[in-house]
Amino acid sequence: MLVRKAPDLTYADVTPKSVYLNRREFLRAMGIVGATAFAGKGLFDLALTPQIAFAGTTFTGLVKSSFSTTEKQNSFDDVTHYNNFYEFGTSKGDPAKNAGKFNTSNWKVSVEGEVKTPRKFTMDEILKIAPLEERIYRHRCVEAWSIVVPWIGFSFSNLAKLVEPTAKAQFVAFESYFDPQQMPEAKYAGIDFPYVEGLRLDEAMNPLALLCVGMYGETLANQDGAPVRMILPWKYGFKSTKSLVKIRFQQKMPPTTWNRLASNEYGFYANVNPAVDHPRWSQAKERRLGEIYKRPTLMFNGYSDQVAAMYNGMDLKKNY
């Protein structure tokens, strides 16, 4: 049993808890809307909110994972109010403010490219691919801060095996949803959208690579990449694509968003590595949110046992 829910209930049917949980954001939005000239339209959008917000649906019967850390978890509040999700604005607080109305209903993820059976998955289908696990991972941002989060999902390899990558598949590209209408802040972000990240096939098939549908026992908050995203705990956070709509298996290494912007700063691999600094700042230490002083950053973010072998013989200073 993956999710202990009535069998006829689907992902979208469960009444969203966010409607009352996010009352604070709701009230704040009211204030902001009230102050704008578009008050009428804003209020109309707010009236629609209950039908399109999904964050807050609870999962039950989650499987515990041996990959979980026992470190102290960051609070739900921290993880939902300190986000890099440039489609919704570049300040850390912007996504919490701007993603509330993000429409994730009727979500589909297209899996295509070098696979025997390309197909589109609905969220209900994704939830049934494999038993949902809770995995408490360290998450290290390239900006030298870190958090510990209880994510929910299953190894990406489960999905990959369903579509059967062909012998030609060497890489996987992950693409985020993009809609300038719903994401008006995106035009100021300074990066190109849709957001694309990529992995080598063996990296994607590593059991640590999580196809993530939830956090803190619930579905993902919009600002954390609802309804489905990747979590790659041994890589800098920007590799973990949010709000996935397309997964493409391919022969060539995909061009990736931050790498295209500044390849000297953001490598394709982007493995957490305290010995290779970002050109503008040190990666030797990190600030765990909630702490004052910095702590040393661990090689592969502390996941060497699971991932180091994939990079044997590679010069990680060159392949940063």
Added chain:
Amino acid sequence: MHALLTSKWMKVAVFLICLIPLGDLVWRILRSDLGANPVEFLQHATGDWTLRFLIFTLCITPFRRLFKLPDLIRFRRMLGLFAFFYVSLHFLTYLGPDQSFDLAAMWKDVAKRPFITVGFLGFVLLIPLAITSTAGWIRRLGGKRWQLLHRAIYLSAVAGVIHYYWLVKSDVREPLFYGALVGILLLWRLGDWLLKRRSQAPVKAGAPRVSVHPT
């Protein structure tokens, strides 16, 4: 306006207004209202206020002239010292939480990272200006030399803008906004200087020169 600007209470009022950003930060610290990353919040807030006070300080001279308010000079030193006050706090948030008060580590970081180097330079340049901001130092140095020294604030403001620009990852709107303000304030000075030089040149030469322009 003259009476208002020269009143003692006006100076007190401006002083108190300049303390509002500090008060806001203290209030937020007391209520633990600094967001998920309090250290970063303090670093960004003190950095922003440093740039703003540098810009306020640089506004004094042009505003005195443009709005014919020579009395504004009474506030220039205070604004400059507040810029120094906020940059000192900004520096402490770096030396403490980021470098754990380890001076050796700090020097290594300053030497290695252009973004830190240029920010540190902007801070260090302000130290002699803060020290020599008193009437006694103006006398000791002489007006000309004092003025020359205090032009270091131009470099400091430019360094501050570059520091900010190099910090952000891709959204450069805010650093560019501060950069534009500093640019306008410095260009005004350049224009003013060029105009003055043109109008003063013949006088300095002692005798009227032959004009190359047809008259």
